[in-house]
Amino acid sequence: MLSVGFRALFRRELLRFVRRPKNTFMPPAITNVLYFAVFGIILGGRIDEPVAGIGYILFLVPGLVVLGTISNAFENASFSIFHGRWNEYIHETLTSPLSYVEMVVAYVGASAVRGLIVGVIIAVIGRLFVPISIENGLFLVATMVVIAALFAGFGIIGGLVARDFDDLTVMNQFILRPLVFFGAVFYSLTMLPSTWQTVSLLNPMVYMVDSVRYGLLGYSDMLEIAPAAYAEFAPYASLGVLTLLTIGVIAVDVYLFKIGYGLTD
Amino acid sequence: MPPAIETTDLVKEYGDLRALQELSLTVEEGEFFGLLGPNGAGKTTFINTLVGLVRKTGGEARVFGHDVEDDYRQARDAIGLAPQEFNVDRFFPIREVLMHKAGYHGIPEEEAGERADEVLKRVGIYDKRNERFDWLSGGMKRRLLLARALVTEPNLLILDEPTAGVDVQLRHDLWELVTELNEEGTTVLLTTHYIEEAERLCDRVAIMNEGRKVTVATPDDLKTRGTDTISVRLEDAPSVTPSVGGYAHEATLEGDRLEVRVDDGGSTAPQLLNDLEAAGHEIADLEITRTSLEEIFVDLTRQDDRTTTRSDAPTNEEAAGDEGAETPAREQEGLA
Numbered sequence: 001m002l003s004v005g006f007r008a009l010f011r012r013e014l015l016r017f018v019r020r021p022k023n024t025f026m027p028p029a030i031t032n033v034l035y036f037a038v039f040g041i042i043l044g045g046r047i048d049e050p051v052a053g054i055g056y057i058l059f060l061v062p063g064l065v066v067l068g069t070i071s072n073a074f075e076n077a078s079f080s081i082f083h084g085r086w087n088e089y090i091h092e093t094l095t096s097p098l099s100y101v102e103m104v105v106a107y108v109g110a111s112a113v114r115g116l117i118v119g120v121i122i123a124v125i126g127r128l129f130v131p132i133s134i135e136n137g138l139f140l141v142a143t144m145v146v147i148a149a150l151f152a153g154f155g156i157i158g159g160l161v162a163r164d165f166d167d168l169t170v171m172n173q174f175i176l177r178p179l180v181f182f183g184a185v186f187y188s189l190t191m192l193p194s195t196w197q198t199v200s201l202l203n204p205m206v207y208m209v210d211s212v213r214y215g216l217l218g219y220s221d222m223l224e225i226a227p228a229a230y231a232e233f234a235p236y237a238s239l240g241v242l243t244l245l246t247i248g249v250i251a252v253d254v255y256l257f258k259i260g261y262g263l264t265d
Numbered sequence: 266m267p268p269a270i271e272t273t274d275l276v277k278e279y280g281d282l283r284a285l286q287e288l289s290l291t292v293e294e295g296e297f298f299g300l301l302g303p304n305g306a307g308k309t310t311f312i313n314t315l316v317g318l319v320r321k322t323g324g325e326a327r328v329f330g331h332d333v334e335d336d337y338r339q340a341r342d343a344i345g346l347a348p349q350e351f352n353v354d355r356f357f358p359i360r361e362v363l364m365h366k367a368g369y370h371g372i373p374e375e376e377a378g379e380r381a382d383e384v385l386k387r388v389g390i391y392d393k394r395n396e397r398f399d400w401l402s403g404g405m406k407r408r409l410l411l412a413r414a415l416v417t418e419p420n421l422l423i424l425d426e427p428t429a430g431v432d433v434q435l436r437h438d439l440w441e442l443v444t445e446l447n448e449e450g451t452t453v454l455l456t457t458h459y460i461e462e463a464e465r466l467c468d469r470v471a472i473m474n475e476g477r478k479v480t481v482a483t484p485d486d487l488k489t490r491g492t493d494t495i496s497v498r499l500e501d502a503p504s505v506t507p508s509v510g511g512y513a514h515e516a517t518l519e520g521d522r523l524e525v526r527v528d529d530g531g532s533t534a535p536q537l538l539n540d541l542e543a544a545g546h547e548i549a550d551l552e553i554t555r556t557s558l559e560e561i562f563v564d565l566t567r568q569d570d571r572t573t574t575r576s577d578a579p580t581n582e583e584a585a586g587d588e589g590a591e592t593p594a595r596e597q598e599g600l601a
Binding site for chain 1: 279310313316317318319320337338339341342344346348350352353354355356357362364365366367368369370371372373374377413
């Protein structure tokens, strides 16, 4: 897997966003300073603790980390693929002897790294507003890696399916953002009536935000609302399902590369 | 050694349009092979099938014995492609673009850097190594495409219209360079609209039209398939066209000038003069015009048009439209 060719493509993908911090790291940093300032301090000061012992601003941190991570992982992968298709320089990769698995893993891996870097930046910004201590470090890292890779994988599909740049915006604004905003980023599921709690469980984003919150703060809505017999395993079940989903999405990416969907005539 | 390129009954369909129609072609290792044909003939489709940018509908295609789909990694590793369109990574200086391409082909970073410098020097744009693609002139962009094709040291170099729209100096530089590469052992497949280019460079040429192979021959062989014209000026303009022998395909008289179309002007001229003198005509002067490869090309593709049935061939407009669709004009968008 770590062939010279794979490393060359992975490195190229990393350098593309690392050398453009104004386009890649500054916007989420500024947005999240605003989120923490407005939602955390100005509004948050007037909101009761969503769950006992966790102030609103601290409660926000995991959700905003997830929001930044997945949108950047998605955006990077979809943009990289689509821009390469648009200007046809993706042919440099496609006409090379890299295997389809190597191509996909390099694109997904680099995009996941961008998502994770943005996640860390947001956590650091959060730390400036409120003290944070990591409760379940290993679980947190595993979850972050999985969801970053998952959305990088979705980004590949987005980049292959898109027909113009507007399509990428539509995917981000009309699909990703609503799911995240109703994904318990800004509120706890325990604050919702039971019907809406149940409806929320259909939103995959809930499990991601909840898992990261469990890893970071040691608090999980699932522990509270899942049936008692399963509650203890709920965060691990979420991680397991997300991991399987990620593997599935990456397999779809490889298949699409293999059949040349959106890439070959 | 298996042939550099071997296709058998290669077919590519876009819906009802058949861009390649049972195309069987062999290019031997070390050859300088030309692919000629009008717009929409299927030349670019053929090339893109070999490098994996077009998925064939049927038939087989092998590069140095490697199937282009089953053994795609080996097949692609052997090919260096300089395409018609500028499809270069805009994010990086051109030296890094070349290093990336070499890297994808398994060349370690340090060696990739050396090779990038070497090919940039070879095509004459080393001074521009730290510039991005968009800042290069048209001619330099064309040179870069060639450098990118060479950086992986391919056994098969494919040049798709490499001299389209370039100035005379660059055209001659490119000719010299690819000739040198071919002499060093690289197999070259060249598509071109310029007949002179094919005549000057190629060992053999294939003429394609509407996805079919019309013929494969050496440029000299092709020229023997054409007819020559012997133009004779007579001292006194005859009132009717003089009768000439069976060697003439056609004879036309215009005033005192008689034009006779024959297979081989050089060997037929003495007999024609004898025949005219025997008939009482006095010869003032004589000129033989050889058929150019260009005329033969036009003639062959026209003949093929006439014999192609409407049901299985696209119209020229459709075919040209298809080629346009393969290589749409792209604009640089904002970079995120």
